[in-house]
Amino acid sequence: MSTESSELAELHWLFDMLQHIDVGLIVLDSQYQVSLWNGFMENHSGKSSTTVKGKSLFELFPDVSSDWLKKKVDTVLALKTPIYVSWEQRPYVFKFKPYRSITGTSEHMYQNVVLRPITDVRGGVSHVCVVVYDVTAVAMNKRSLVEANRRLDQMSKTDGLTDLNNRANIDRALGMIFTSYEKNKGTHSLVIADIDHFKNVNDEYGHTIGDEVLKDVAKALGGSSRRGDFVGRFGGEEFVILLPNTSKEGAYKYSEKIREAIAKRKVKTDQGDISITISLGICELSDDEKDVSAWLSRADDALYKAKSEGRNRTCVA
Known part of the structure; x- marks a missing residue:
C-alpha cells in the first residue's frame, strides 16, 4: 500500500x-x-x-x-x-x-x-x-445518594408517626436555646402539651385510632407554629413547643389559641368523629433554671397543675 x-x-x-x-x-x-x-x-x-x-x-x-x-x-x-x-x-x-x-x-x-x-x-x-x-x-x-442521605438525616430528626421533631432533636434544640440564654439572656418559653384522657381513647377505640388522634393533634400543633418555633413529640401523648423570643404572657396567648382550636376540632376516624382536649404547661426560662432538665421539670409541673385543676386548660409555672 x-x-x-x-x-x-x-x-x-x-x-x-x-x-x-x-x-x-x-x-x-x-x-x-x-x-x-x-x-x-x-x-x-x-x-x-x-x-x-x-x-x-x-x-x-x-x-x-x-x-x-x-x-x-x-x-x-x-x-x-x-x-x-x-x-x-x-x-x-x-x-x-x-x-x-x-x-x-x-x-x-x-x-x-x-x-x-x-x-x-x-x-x-x-x-x-x-x-x-x-x-x-x-x-x-x-x-439519588444525596436524596437518600437527606432522607436519612430527616428520619434521624423526625418522629416516625407524627412527622414532628423527635425527642433527640428536641433535646438538641433545648440545649441550643439554653446555651444561648446563658451567654446572651433573652426571653424564651417552653410549652409541654398533653392529650387529656388519651388512655381512654386507646382503651375504647384501639391503638390504631389512638395513632390517628396523635397525628391529628400533631398536625394542629405544627400548623399553628410560627417561623422560628420548634414543635416536637416528646413521647407518648406529650408534645413540646419551644418558643424562642417569647415571654410567658405571649406563650400563654399562643397556648390558649391552640387549646381552644383543638377543643373545637373533630378527629375523623372510621369509628366516627372523636372530640379531644389538651392541657398545657408553660415555663419561661430564667436564672432559676440551672439546666435544661430543670426547665423541663418546671414546665411539667405547670402541666401537672393544669391537669389537676380539671384539664383542658393552660397553666404557667
Whole structure:
C-alpha cells in the first residue's frame, strides 16, 4: 500500500471514529458557526451535519444560553486554553433526552462539557472543539445518594408517626436555646402539651385510632407554629413547643389559641368523629433554671397543675 493510500485509510478511520464515538463533537469558528457535527450530535439533536454546517449554533438551538457559551468560546480563543464545565455547575448545555434505560428517571441528559482550542497549521487558534459527555447515570446516582442521605438525616430528626421533631432533636434544640440564654439572656418559653384522657381513647377505640388522634393533634400543633418555633413529640401523648423570643404572657396567648382550636376540632376516624382536649404547661426560662432538665421539670409541673385543676386548660409555672 502506498504512503498516500495509507494516509487516506488512516484519515477514513479517524473520520469514522469521530462520527461514531459515544460523545458529542462540535467544532465552532469564531463566529459560533458549526464546522463539524458528529453522529452523537446528529442522533440526539435530530439535526444532520449537512443541515447544521455553516450555520450559527444559537440559531439552530435558541434554548442554548448564548451569552454564557459565547463567553466560554471567546475565552478559549483568546487564552488558547481549554475550559471544563461539569454537570454540577450547569446540568446541561444542550437539552437532549436521555436514552439509556438506567437513566430513564431523568427528564434530560446531564452533560459534562469541555471546550478545547484547535490549533491550525500556522499555530493560530480560530476554532473551538466542544466535547459533550453524557454523564446522566453518574449524575442520577449522585443525586439519588444525596436524596437518600437527606432522607436519612430527616428520619434521624423526625418522629416516625407524627412527622414532628423527635425527642433527640428536641433535646438538641433545648440545649441550643439554653446555651444561648446563658451567654446572651433573652426571653424564651417552653410549652409541654398533653392529650387529656388519651388512655381512654386507646382503651375504647384501639391503638390504631389512638395513632390517628396523635397525628391529628400533631398536625394542629405544627400548623399553628410560627417561623422560628420548634414543635416536637416528646413521647407518648406529650408534645413540646419551644418558643424562642417569647415571654410567658405571649406563650400563654399562643397556648390558649391552640387549646381552644383543638377543643373545637373533630378527629375523623372510621369509628366516627372523636372530640379531644389538651392541657398545657408553660415555663419561661430564667436564672432559676440551672439546666435544661430543670426547665423541663418546671414546665411539667405547670402541666401537672393544669391537669389537676380539671384539664383542658393552660397553666404557667
